[in-house]
Amino acid sequence: MIFQAPWLLAALAVLPAVWLLLRALPPAPRRQVFPAIMLLRGLHAKVTEAATAPPWLLLLRCAALGLMIVGLAGPVVPRQAADDALPGDPLLVVDDGWAAVPGWPRRLAALDAVLDRAARAGRRARLLTTAPGPDDAAPEAGAVMSPGLLRGMVDTMRPMPWGTDRAEAARALRRLAAGGWRGPVVYVTDGLAGPGDAAFATALAAIGPVRTLRAPEATIAALVPPSQNEASRNDGSQNDGSHNDGLRVALDVLPQPQPRQWTVRAETADGGVLTLVPVAVPAGADRAAGRAAIPVELRNRIDRLVLQEMPGPAGVRLLDEGDRRRPVGLIGVAETDTPLVGPLFYLRRALAPTAELREGSVAGLLARPLSVLIAPDGALDSPAARQAVAGWVRKGGMLVRFAGPLLNAVPDGALAGAPDAAPDDADGETAAAAPPRDDLLPVPLMEGERQLGGAMSWGKPEHLAPFPDESPFHGLAIPADVTVSRQVLARPGPELADHSWARLADGTPLVTHAALGAGEIVLFHVTSTADWSDLPLSGLFVGMLRRLTERAAGVETPAGHAMLAPYMTLDDAAVLGPPPPGARALAADAFGRAAASAAHPPGLYGPRAARRALNLGDAAGPLAAQAAIGRTMSLSGAARDIVPGPDLVAAGLLLLVADALLTLLLRAGRLGGKRGRAVLGLAVLLAGGPATSARAAEAVPGAALETRLGYVLTGHADVDNVSREGLQGLSDYANARTSAVLGHPDGVVPGRDDLSYYPMLYWPVTADAKADPARSAALNAYMRHGGILLIDGQGVDPAGPEAAHDDFAAPAPGSLAALRRMTEGLDVPPLTRLTDRHVLAHTFYLLHDFPGRYDGLPVWVAREGDSSNDGVSPVIIGASDWAHAWAVDAQGDTPYATMPAGDAQRVTAYRFGVNAVLYALTGNYKADQVHVPALLRRLGE
Known part of the structure; x- marks a missing residue:
């Protein structure tokens, strides 16, 4: 352990004086029963000496003071060996191209740790990034500044949506060395090999000893155009009247010794997902391809391909009219x-x-x-x-x-x-006879x-x-x-x-x-x-x-040398936006061959009728790992040191608070001089109190502290995950558009968990569902006390034949039988089909349809006029698969397509969900509002 202010430790020498000064303790008051006033004349005041504080209280006070002194001295527990200390003013070199997007926060954390050590050592530092700037400026070393100022710049850095230029960075390093700069070099690499690496490594070594920080397992990949063999079979053997080869994707990856599985999403312009293409990457492979069967009508609606496991512009491939089949x-x-x-x-x-x-x-x-x-x-x-x-x-x-x-x-x-x-022929005879x-x-x-x-x-x-x-x-x-x-x-x-x-x-x-x-x-x-x-x-x-x-197809084909100006370009988060200041036009015949750069960022170029897409993978080439430069260590090895000073000061203050409370108790005589009781009270205060509070907090469910929706756990991880994502998406939608404040949804097991906290439960039907008397009893009690149960058949109409809703829905066999089994024993009231006249259709939004992932399937509610539960339907049964329509994944995307109306259908599904939530929260409030004129008329009579 090291101290940033070691001179403060000299204050520990006054602890013996504190011991002596704090020994005195005012005596406890003596209780006296006063007789008649005349008897008081014979009483004489006795001189009392101050009582001595108990040793355990003195130890408590000394410990509090010691903790505060040590904490104010600025202790630091290094996470690196002493020989890793920086011997001079460091030069920070950072790869900030597209390959650095994965794990970018970890790279910034490693730089912060280096700057912390430089600040404690009294050093100054400077920064060099290897990717050209947004204005197409070549890499250049920054000014020398204090680590505190440089940390402010580092924390706001973002990677560039193009590659690094290590050749230009090497020239900047040579200029720096020619200017006389010498010192340690901390190089944060993206792990990807590139042109100019040899000259770059030589220029780094000319500055000083190099320490390279590298991610332990770099996950780098780029979506690339399928090759001729990957795009089509071209074997001439097919003669079935159709040569549709589906959607084919390809990606270049950084080779790894173990096989991996990647997934490519095919998205439309409005963010809907049409299909998922799995791509298996064998061990040691640097390229892989995948295929998904999809009709050409849907394929031509694809606007972009997104690699789920690779954030940033390299994981996105924009499609233009040239990619349409x-x-x-x-x-x-x-x-x-x-x-x-x-x-x-x-x-x-x-x-x-x-x-x-x-x-x-x-x-x-x-x-x-x-x-x-x-x-x-x-x-x-x-x-x-x-x-x-x-x-x-x-x-x-x-x-x-x-x-x-x-x-x-x-x-x-x-x-x-x-x-x-x-026309007439040469002999004057008309062509009518021909x-x-x-x-x-x-x-x-x-x-x-x-x-x-x-x-x-x-x-x-x-x-x-x-x-x-x-x-x-x-x-x-x-x-x-x-x-x-x-x-x-x-x-x-x-x-x-x-x-x-x-x-x-x-x-x-x-x-x-x-x-x-x-x-x-x-x-x-x-x-x-x-x-x-x-x-x-x-x-x-x-x-x-x-x-x-x-x-x-109505596409304007630009001339070969026509210059197409950038329309919208991708940033480091793969979001299309205005092009950066340094973006320039690109010749039409260069697309597919030109590499993305600061002058030509990845994105869309040209007018609408002749728009072309420039992607990072168009000319990326095979990906390879960068050779080791200097001394290599993991990014985690450059973690920030432990600084326990604030915690020690806080602990000392807590002990002083405890001392004040115990002193008051001693002065009031509540402890009766029994030191064991005082020690017990102190232990309860310092240890038992927080633990008891934590146990009490754990004993109270989160649903009792905030309004949450619940979903019945089915035992299938994929189904339960969709239920959670769907109710989370619905809760976020309701929070943004209504006065309801909903927390994250909870998975519950009826019969084990207390259901009384949840206004509405979502229950999806699975093919292997079985009857459970304990579950049915719990759900019956839940519905009797005002809860609403939303049962979703996920594509199978409970009142219709056991068949898929359309070609896109494929329910498991026995879904209707499973619905009957899982609802066995439930007190389901007489049902009627939900129409736009029901209160559920105008609780918040005015709705005429109630779709989910699928449209056109009926929804069933309790027959109106049922006096139980004040006329509120305790059960809603449908098969529109609402959870898939509401689902929002960790990236904020809607991963499941809604068919057939797409995004407009998803909005209606959200609105139905909001109506159901408010119906569960407010009951028949809207129905009462409908009957207000009749009530007023009756009162007038």
């Missing part, structure tokens, strides 16, 4: 599944990573919503099929067609926007095919020309090895250039388009296979199809 229909034709030569073979592989693929006939595909319909050569030979597709296109769809020998067999096409036009005309073409076509290269042609395959500015393909890089050897030609005309999105080097159209009603028709003048061109073999084919899919 658009439903794309592929019209099947003969030899569809032939590998390498099938008309859909390359289309599947190009679209599978970014689109929801569906294959089938025209009628089957158009029966469901589609963004794009793709027709290879020969897919629209039937006039009925063309008519159905034309109607779909006029309503806003996009048809993408590919040329081929079968398409060129039709002698004449017509501009899709003018289906009634019939075979049926294909109206689903953007431009008229010439007969025959154009052969470019080959044994029968003098020409050679043509390369592609740059895409025009107005083309949706503008900005895509054109590979030099992509050539076209055969094509169908468009009939020349003055408007042909306006309908061309892509051309060959000789100016002939490669991709043409035209509007048809509210939709659009696009034609590739080559086949969807590699027969006529190398285009399907290139990455350009993938980019072109993706641009068309985005265009069909």
